[in-house]
Amino acid sequence: MINNRDSQGMSVIVKTITRLTIGLILLYGVYILLHGHITPGGGFAGGVIIALSFIHIMLAFGKNVALEKLNQTWSKIFESTGALLFITIAFLGFFGGVFFNNFLDKGEHFELFSAGTILLSNIAIFLKVGAGLFLLFVALVLFKIGGRK
Amino acid sequence: MEHIIPLFVAISLATAFLISLLGSKFKFFRTAFPVISSAALVILSVLSIFLVNNNGLMVYKMGGWIPPIGICMVLDGLSSFMLLTVNLVAFFIMIYSINYVKKYTDVYKYFGLLFLMLAGMNGVIITGDLFNLFVYLEVAAVSSYALVAFGTGRQELEASFKYMVMGTLASGLILLSIALMYSYTSTLNMADIGKSLANEGSSSVIIFISVMFIVGFGLKAALVPFHWWLPDAHPSAPAPISAMLSGVLIKALGVYAIIRIFYNVIGSNIYTSRILLVLGTLSMIVGVIFAIGQYDFKRLLAYHSISQIGYVILGIGLATPLGILGGLFHLFNHSIFKSLLFLNSGAVEYSTGTRDLKKMGGLNKKMPVTGNTSMIASMSIAGIPPFNGFWSKLLIIIACVEANEYIYGLFAVIGSVLTMASFMKVQKYAFLGKLKEKWKNIEEVPFGMKFSMICLALICVFGGLLLLPEISNLLLKEASNAVLIGKEYVNQVLGSV
Amino acid sequence: MIYFLCFILFSIGLYSILTKRNLIKIIIGISIVDYAINLFFILVGYRMNGRSPILEKGEEIERIVDPLPQAVVLTSIVIGLAVTALLVAIAIRIYEKYGTFDINEIKELKG
Amino acid sequence: MLELYIVLILMIIGAIIAVETKSILSSIVALGKVGLGLTIAFLILKAPDLAIVQLVVEILTLIILIRATLGRDVKYTKENQNWGVKFLSIILIIIFLIFSYNVLQSLPEFGNPILKVADYYIENGMKETGAANLVTSVILDFRAFDTLGEATVLFTAILGALAVLRKNGIKDKDTKENKGVQGD
Numbered sequence: 001m002i003n004n005r006d007s008q009g010m011s012v013i014v015k016t017i018t019r020l021t022i023g024l025i026l027l028y029g030v031y032i033l034l035h036g037h038i039t040p041g042g043g044f045a046g047g048v049i050i051a052l053s054f055i056h057i058m059l060a061f062g063k064n065v066a067l068e069k070l071n072q073t074w075s076k077i078f079e080s081t082g083a084l085l086f087i088t089i090a091f092l093g094f095f096g097g098v099f100f101n102n103f104l105d106k107g108e109h110f111e112l113f114s115a116g117t118i119l120l121s122n123i124a125i126f127l128k129v130g131a132g133l134f135l136l137f138v139a140l141v142l143f144k145i146g147g148r149k
Numbered sequence: 150m151e152h153i154i155p156l157f158v159a160i161s162l163a164t165a166f167l168i169s170l171l172g173s174k175f176k177f178f179r180t181a182f183p184v185i186s187s188a189a190l191v192i193l194s195v196l197s198i199f200l201v202n203n204n205g206l207m208v209y210k211m212g213g214w215i216p217p218i219g220i221c222m223v224l225d226g227l228s229s230f231m232l233l234t235v236n237l238v239a240f241f242i243m244i245y246s247i248n249y250v251k252k253y254t255d256v257y258k259y260f261g262l263l264f265l266m267l268a269g270m271n272g273v274i275i276t277g278d279l280f281n282l283f284v285y286l287e288v289a290a291v292s293s294y295a296l297v298a299f300g301t302g303r304q305e306l307e308a309s310f311k312y313m314v315m316g317t318l319a320s321g322l323i324l325l326s327i328a329l330m331y332s333y334t335s336t337l338n339m340a341d342i343g344k345s346l347a348n349e350g351s352s353s354v355i356i357f358i359s360v361m362f363i364v365g366f367g368l369k370a371a372l373v374p375f376h377w378w379l380p381d382a383h384p385s386a387p388a389p390i391s392a393m394l395s396g397v398l399i400k401a402l403g404v405y406a407i408i409r410i411f412y413n414v415i416g417s418n419i420y421t422s423r424i425l426l427v428l429g430t431l432s433m434i435v436g437v438i439f440a441i442g443q444y445d446f447k448r449l450l451a452y453h454s455i456s457q458i459g460y461v462i463l464g465i466g467l468a469t470p471l472g473i474l475g476g477l478f479h480l481f482n483h484s485i486f487k488s489l490l491f492l493n494s495g496a497v498e499y500s501t502g503t504r505d506l507k508k509m510g511g512l513n514k515k516m517p518v519t520g521n522t523s524m525i526a527s528m529s530i531a532g533i534p535p536f537n538g539f540w541s542k543l544l545i546i547i548a549c550v551e552a553n554e555y556i557y558g559l560f561a562v563i564g565s566v567l568t569m570a571s572f573m574k575v576q577k578y579a580f581l582g583k584l585k586e587k588w589k590n591i592e593e594v595p596f597g598m599k600f601s602m603i604c605l606a607l608i609c610v611f612g613g614l615l616l617l618p619e620i621s622n623l624l625l626k627e628a629s630n631a632v633l634i635g636k637e638y639v640n641q642v643l644g645s646v
Numbered sequence: 647m648i649y650f651l652c653f654i655l656f657s658i659g660l661y662s663i664l665t666k667r668n669l670i671k672i673i674i675g676i677s678i679v680d681y682a683i684n685l686f687f688i689l690v691g692y693r694m695n696g697r698s699p700i701l702e703k704g705e706e707i708e709r710i711v712d713p714l715p716q717a718v719v720l721t722s723i724v725i726g727l728a729v730t731a732l733l734v735a736i737a738i739r740i741y742e743k744y745g746t747f748d749i750n751e752i753k754e755l756k757g
Numbered sequence: 758m759l760e761l762y763i764v765l766i767l768m769i770i771g772a773i774i775a776v777e778t779k780s781i782l783s784s785i786v787a788l789g790k791v792g793l794g795l796t797i798a799f800l801i802l803k804a805p806d807l808a809i810v811q812l813v814v815e816i817l818t819l820i821i822l823i824r825a826t827l828g829r830d831v832k833y834t835k836e837n838q839n840w841g842v843k844f845l846s847i848i849l850i851i852i853f854l855i856f857s858y859n860v861l862q863s864l865p866e867f868g869n870p871i872l873k874v875a876d877y878y879i880e881n882g883m884k885e886t887g888a889a890n891l892v893t894s895v896i897l898d899f900r901a902f903d904t905l906g907e908a909t910v911l912f913t914a915i916l917g918a919l920a921v922l923r924k925n926g927i928k929d930k931d932t933k934e935n936k937g938v939q940g941d
Contacts, residue, residue: 032809036890036893037887037888037889037890037893037894037897038700038888038889038890039700039890040698040700040805040806040808040809040890040892041806041809042806042890042892042893042896042897044720044724044810045806045809045810045813048810048813048814048817049813051817052813052816052817055817055820059820076169077170079912079915080166080167080169080170081170083166083169083908083909083912084163084166084167084170086905086908087159087162087163087166087905090159090901090902090905091159093212094152096213097213098152098209098210098211098212098213099152099155099159099209099211099212100155100211100212100901100902100905101212101213102212102886102898115886115887115888115893115894115898116886116887116898117897117898118886118887118888118893118894118897118898121897121901121904122893122897125904125908128908128911128912129908129911132911132912132915133817133915135915135919136731136735136821136914136915136918136919137817137820137821137824139735139918139919139922140734140735140738140821140824140825140918140922141824143738143739143742143922162905162909166912169912169916211901211902212898212899212901212902214899217873217874217877218874218877218878218899219899219900220899220900220902220903251928252927252928253927253928254923254924254925254927254928255920255923258916258919258920258923259920261916262913262916262917262920265909265912265913265916268909269909272906278903280718280721280900280903281900281902281903281906284721284725284903284906284907284910285906287725287728287729287906287910288906288909288910288913291728291729291732291910291913291914291917292913292917294732294736294917295732295913295914295916295917295918295920295921296917298736298739298917298920298921299920299921300927301739301921301923301925301927302927303743303744306736306739306740306743306921307740307752307753309736309921310669310733310736310737310740313729313732313733313736314663314672314676314733317676317679317729317733318660318663318676318679321676321679321680321683324683324722325656325683325686328683328686328687328690328715329860329864331687331690331714331715331718332690332864332865332870333864333865334871334873335870335871335872335873335874335875336873336874337714337718337874338874341874345873352863353859353860353863354860354863354864357856357857357860647867648758648761648762648765648867649861649864649867650854650857650858650861651762651765651766651769652765653854653857653858653861654769654854655765655768655769655772657850657853657854658769658772658773658776659772659776660846660850660853661776661846661847661850662775662776664842664846664849665839665842665843665846666776668781670781670784670785670822670825670826671776671781671784673822674775674776674784674785674788674822675776677788677791677792677818678772678775678776678788678791681768681791681792681795684795684807684811685765685795685798688798688799688802688804688807689802689867690864690870691870691875692802692803692867692868692870693868693869693870693872694868694869696803697803698803698804698805699803699878699879699890699891699892700805700806700889700890700891700892701883701889701890701891702889707879707880710879710891711802711803711804712870712872712875713875713878713879713882713891713892713894713895714874714875714878714895716804716806716807716892716895717892717895717896717900717903718900718903719804719807720806720807720810720892720896720907721896721903721904721906721907723807723810723811723814724810724814724907724908724910724911725907725910725911726814727814727817727818727911728910728911728913728914728915729914730818730821730822731821731914731915731918732914732917732918732921734821734822734825734918735917735918735921735922736921737825738825738829738922739921739922741829747781747829
C-alpha cells in the first residue's frame with residue numbers, strides 16, 4: 001500500500017532547494033567527521049548530519065527515492081559493521097599492551113592524519129550512528145504508513 | 150592473566166554485534182553461537198574467582214591511563230561473585246531461550262538484545278568509574294526496556310512504557326547525583342571520589358547525593374516505595390527475560406550498585422544502614438503480602454522478587470560480617486531459584502498457553518520435569534531445610550539476632566512463613582491435584598528447556614554446599630570481605646596502580 | 647544561583663513526568679529533565695572568562711574550561727536521544743494498538 | 758554572565774509552555790525552543806562540540822516527535838483532573854527544590870571549579886593523544902570505554918526500536934490484531 005502523496009514528496013520549490021543543498025550538507029557532515037580531532041565535531045555529530053541529509057531527501061522526495069540511495073539492508077550492515085569496527089579498534093589496543101590503547105603513531109599535531117586511532121574510531125562511530133539513525137527513521141516512517149487504518 | 154578483565158564486556162558486545170550483523174542470514178548465530186559465547190563468559194567468571202583469590206584486588210587500566218585520568222576496571226571478590234551469578238544464570242537462560250523463542254519473529258534481535266543486556270550488567274559490575282557505571286547501566290536498562298516489549302502485545306507495550314519512564318527517571322536522578330558529585334570532588338573515579346570524601350566528613354552535599362542515589366538505585370532495585378513498576382514489567386516480558394530481569398538485572402543494577410557506592414565509596418554510616426534496614430524490611434513484608442492474593446503465576450513471582458530483594462537488603466543493611474555474608478548468599482540463591490521459577494512458568498505457558506493458576510491443575514502428571522523442579526524451587530524460596538534458600542535465610546535471621554535487631558529478625562521469619570503459604574498455593578493449584586480435562590493432550594517441553602531447569606534445580610539442591618569452608622573461602626568470604634573492608638577499597642585500588 | 651535555575655528546569659520536567667497523562671507529554675518531560683542535567687554538568691565545568699577546550703596553533707594554554715564534563719555530556723546527549731527514540735517507537739506502537747496516547751485509556755495492567 | 762541568565766530564563770519559560778500547553782504540536786515546538794536555548798547556552802559556556810551535537814540531535818528529536826504525532830488524532834490533550842497527584846507532586850518538587858537550594862550553596866562557586874583531573878587533560882591532552890580538540894581526546898582516548906558504551910546504547914535503542922516496530926511479534930497467531938507494516 002504505497003500512499004500517493006508520499007511517493008510524490010513535497011512541492012517543486014522544496015525539491016529544487018533540496019537538490020542544491022544536499023551536497024553541501026553531505027560535505028559538511030564529512031568535514032565535521034574528518035576534522036573531529038582538530039576542530040569541534042567528531043564521529044557522532046558527523047553521523048547525525050549524514051543521517052539528517054538522508055532524512056532530508058526522504059522528506060522532500062518521498063521514501064522511494066531515499067531508499068534507492070541507501071536501502072535498509074545496507075544501512076543495517078553499515079550499522080553493525082561500524083559497531084564491530086569500533087570494538088575491533090578496542091581489541092587492536094592489545095598491540096599496545098592494553099584494551100583500548102591508542103597504539104598508532106600520534107603524528108604531527110593539527111594535521112588531518114594525526115592522533116592515532118582517534119580518527120579511525122571517529123569513522124567507526126560515524127558509520128554506526130549515521131546508518132543507525134537513518135534506519136530508525138525509516139522504521140518509524142514505514143510503520144506510520146502501514147499503521148493507519 | 151589480567152587481560153581477561155575487559156573481555157567480560159568485550160566478548161558480550163562483540164557477540165551482540167555479530168548476531169545483529171549475521172543473525173538474520175545464518176541459523177548458527179541464532180542457536181549455538183549465543184550458548185557458546187555465554188559458556189565462554191561462565192568459564193571466564195570461574196577463572197576470575199581464582200584470579201582474585203590469588204592476587205587480591207586487581208585494577209585494569211583501560212588504554213593504559215592511570216585511574217583518575219582514564220577509566221579503570223576493578224576486579225575484587227564482590228565483582229567476581231556477581232559476575233559468576235550473572236553469567237551462570239545467563240548461560241542457562243540462553244539454552245532455554247533457543248526453544249522458547251521459536252514462537253517469535255526476528256529471533257536474532259532477541260539474542261542481540263539479550264547479549265547487550267548481559268554486556269551492560271557485566272560492565273556495571275566490573276567498572277571502577279562512576280560515570281562508566283551509569284553508561285553501562287543504561288546499556289542494560291535500554292535493552293531490558295526493549296526486551297519487555299518484545300512480544301509487542303498490548304500488555305507488553307504498556308508495561309514496557311511504564312518501566313521505561315520509571316527507569317529513565319531513575320537514571321536521571323543517578324546522573325544528576327553524579328554531576329553533583331563531580332562538582333564536589335572534581336573526579337569521576339570511584340576510588341578517587343572515596344579518597345576526596347575521606348577528608349570532608351559528611352556534609353549536606355553528601356547527604357543529598359546519598360538520598361538521590363538511594364532513590365535512583367532503589368527504583369532500579371524495586372525497593373518498596375519505588376516498586377510499583379516491577380509487577381507490571383516482569384510478568385509481561387517473555388519468560389526467559391523475566392527470569393533474567395528478576396533473577397539478575399535488578400541485583401546487578403540496583404543492589405550491587407548500592408553496595409558498591411554506600412560501602413566502598415561514600416563509606417557506610419549509621420544512617421544509611423538504618424535506611425537500608427527499614428527499606429529492606431518494608432520490601433520483604435509488602436512484597437509477600439501483595440503476592441499472596443495473586444493468581445497470575447508470573448505476577449505472583451514478580452511480587453516475590455520484591456520480597457526476596459528485601460531479604461538481601463536487610464542482610465546488607467545489618468553491616469555485620471554474618472549479615473553481609475547471608476545477604477550476598479541470598480542474592481546468589483535468589484538468582485537461581487527465581488530464574489528457575491520463571492522458567493517453570495514459561496514452560497507451563499509454553500505447553501498450556503495460560504498463566505492463570507486457577508485454570509491449571511494436576512500438571513505434574515503431564516509435565517513431570519517442570520512440576521518437580523518447580524517443587525524444588527518453591528521449597529527453596531520458602532526456606533525448607535535442605536535447599537539453598539533455607540541456609541541464606543537462616544544466616545540472615547541469625548545475623549539479625551546477633552546484632553540485637555530482634556524486630557527485623559521476627560519480620561524475616563514472618564516473611565518466610567508467608568512465602569511458604571504462597572508457594573503452597575502455587576503447587577496446589579498448578580501442579581498437584583487432579584488433571585483437568587483440557588490439558589489431556591499437553592506435552593512436556595523440549596530438551597533444551599528441560600536441561601536448563603534440571604541444572605538450576607540441581608544448584609538449588611546442592612547450593613548449601615557453598616557454605617562449606619573450602620568453597621566459601623573461595624567465593625562468599627571473598628565477596629563479603631570486599632564489602633566489609635569499606636573504604637579500605639580506596640587505598641587498595643589507588644595502591645595497586 | 648545559576649545552578650538553582652537549572653534545578654528549576656529539572657523540576658519542570660519532573661512535574662511533567664509525574665502528572666501528565668499523555669505519552670508525548672511524558673516524553674517531553676523526560677527530554678527536559680535530560681536538558682537540565684546536561685546543562686548542570688556543563689555549568690559545573692565552566693571557568694569565568696574561560697576558553698573553549700580546542701587548542702589552536704601557537705596559542706598559549708590558559709584558562710581552558712574543563713573538557714571532562716563536555717565529554718561526559720556528549721555521551722549523555724546521545725543516551726538521551728537513544729532513550730527518546732525507543733520511547734517514541736513504543737508510543738506509536740501503543741497508539742496502533744489502543745488508538746490513543748492518553749494513559750487513562752491505556753489501563754490493562756493493574757499497576 | 759547576564760546573557761546566560763537570559764537564556765536560562767527563556768528556557769524555563771519554554772519548558773513551562775511545553776508542559777502546560779494543550780496542543781501537542783505547539784508543545785513539541787516549545788521543546789525545540791528549549792533545546793535551541795540549550796545550544797546557545799553551550800556556546801556561551803565555551804562548548805562548541807556540544808553545541809553542534811545538541812543542535813543536530815534536537816532537529817532529529819523534533820522530526821521524530823512530529824512524525825510520531827502527525828496524522829494521528831491527538832491534537833489536544835485532555836487536562837488531567839486528578840488534583841491529588843498534582844498536589845503531591847508539587848509538594849515533592851518544592852521539598853526537593855528547598856533541599857537542593859541549601860546544597861547548591863556548599864558546592865564550589867560557579868566559574869571556579871576544582872579542576873583536579875581536568876588539569877591533566879589540559880596540560881598533557883594534546884601531547885599524549887595528538888588531538889588538538891581536547892574533548893575528542895577525552896571521549897576517544899582517555900575515556901574511550903565510555904564512548905563504546907555510548908555507541909552501544911544507541912545501537913541497543915535502534916535494535917530495540919526495530920524489534921518493537923516489527924510487523925508481528927508472534928508467529929501465526931494474532932495476525933488480525935497486528936496490522937502494522939514491518940519496520941525493517
